[in-house]
Amino acid sequence: MADQAFVTLATNDSYSLGAMVLGKSLRNHNTTRKLVVLVGPNVSEPRQSVLRRIYDDVKVVDVLDSGDTAHLALMKRPDLGVTLTKLHCWTLTQYSKCVFMDADTLVLSNIDELFDREELSAAPDPGWPDCFNSGVFVFRPSVETYGKLLQYCTEKGSFDGGDQGVLNGFFNDWATADISKHLPFVYNLSSIAIYTYLPAFKQFGGSAKVVHFLGQTKPWSYTFDPQTKQISGGSQEAPTHPAFLLDWWTLYASAVVPMLQEQYGDEPFLTGCMESQESDTTVTTETVQVESSSSHAPMEPVMSSEQRKEQWEQGQADYMGMDSFDNIKRKLDTFLK
Structure with a gap:
């Protein structure tokens, strides 16, 4: 299907790591569609070089310097710069239909059947199910739609300050108009929603096709020992299922690190900035390492998924530690941002 493509966006070097793993996961599950990555001007040439080995098309997009309608819109809403960059996916008119996937998603099985869906098909957001999550969605590139989206940004803005607010405002009948455009949650399984409904995850989690690492702490923020398969570090503000983190790191270490x-x-390691996809503000600086077991004493391992699920189901949450009120509040605040 040369006229259909999976599309993602890497706004900086940190997110380029996610895009590399996403692309590899799509290839490993034998997609028959093209792979396209939009990269921001801050993505370094060595990272772009690696992306070109994985993706069919690497397109540099810079809304600030484009000189087109996006430029004018950005002058009125400078806070939506990265959002408008994401909207560039509608300009890929060489393709008849595309599936957009955030760079912090990971494909667990072949998902080419998504191309049977129509615009705008997406999965419900775990925070507000009448809104769709914009991490995975089916769309049809169109210069006309792109122009209307930019106009909407200029006139209405975004109710959450990012692309999800813009897209839900623009496609405002998603919740009620056509149930066939509601993707099953397994196509966009939120890594931080797992523990909010553990029985459902136990029942349906094995059918997950795409996991989405929502929240500020991304897979590349952790540390991985390839010899012991131990993952450590990161943050507990948005707990992520250890099995999915291990899937991400195993693929990253085996397929991406050699190219890097x-x-x-x-x-032995790569250093980059962990930046929010919704803004150009640097949140923190992380070291992304692939370590040998001899580099230093391993940090305390992450609690296994079964252990934590059992504790929650038995009413034995760690209220003095990772499940304390303050930690839960920080998690919610991070998600609501």
């Missing part, structure tokens, strides 16, 4: 080392030399 060809660009950077045999460095």
Whole structure:
């Protein structure tokens, strides 16, 4: 299907790591569609070089310097710069239909059947199910739709300050107009929603096709020991299922790191900034490492998924630690942002 494509966006070097793993996961599950990545101007040339080995098309987009309608819209709403960059996916008119996937998603099985869906098909957001989550959605590229989206941004803005607010405002009949455009949650399983409904995850989680690492803490924020398969570090503000983190890191270490080392030399780690996809503000600086077990003593391992599920189901949440009120509040605040 040369006229259909999976599309993602990497706004910086950190998100480029996610895009690399996403692309590899799509290839590993034998997609028959093209792979396209939109990259921001801050993505370095070595990272772009690796992306070109994974994706069919690497397109640099810079809304600030485009000189088109997006430029004018951005002058009125500078806070929506990265959002408008994401909307560039509607300009890919060489394709008849596309599936957009955030760079912090991971494909667990072949999902080519999504191309049977129509615009705008998406899964409900775990925070407000009458809204769709914009991490995975089916769309039809169109210059006309792109223009209308920019106009909407200029006139209405975004109710959440990001692309999800814009898209839900623009496609405002999603919740009620056509149930066939409601993707099953397994196509966009939120990594931080798992523990809010553990019985459902136990029943249906094995059918997950796409996991979405929502929240500020991304997979590349953790540390991984490939010899012991241990993951450590990160943040407990948005707990992520250890099995999905292990899937991400195993693929990253085996398929992506060798290509990165060809660009950077045999460095044992990569350093980048963990930046929010909704803004250009640097949140924190993280070190993304692939360590040997001899580099230093391992940090305390993440609690296994079964252990934590059992504790929650038995009413034995760690209210003095990771499940304390303050931690839960921080998790909710991060999600609502």
